[in-house]
Amino acid sequence: MLRKQERRKGVHARIRRVVKGTAERPRLSVFRSNKQIYAQLINDIDGVTIAAASSAPKDFAVKGKKVDVAKEVGKQIADKAAQAGIKAVVFDRGGFLYHGRVKALADGAREAGLQF
Secondary structure, three states, rough: OOOOOHOOOOHHHHHHHHHHOOOOEEEEEEOOOOOOOOEEEEEOOOOEEEEEEEEEOOOOOOOOOOHHHHHHHHHHHHHHHHHOOOOOOOEEOOOOOOOOOOHHHHHHHHHHEEOO
């Protein structure tokens, strides 16, 4: 019987077989821990992280519900993408269900103008 984390890594490996990020359309990778949420824009061809945002910094603006925090992280990553000249991404949910905080991050990024 697989543990929850092992199952998630297997699902993520299946997703990564299909989802590849390029310079024009990088991969928006999401990682969710119990307390924080992280997002990165990754160019898989060059192996470079273009931009990153997370809820971990001490000066993070939003406090309160985790879903609200995730939405703000989505808006931040979309703003950083716009500064880097990126309009469209491919979404990598990292093996997590597209529900709750992962969905909130995606919705926040879409609201701020990111297309995927």
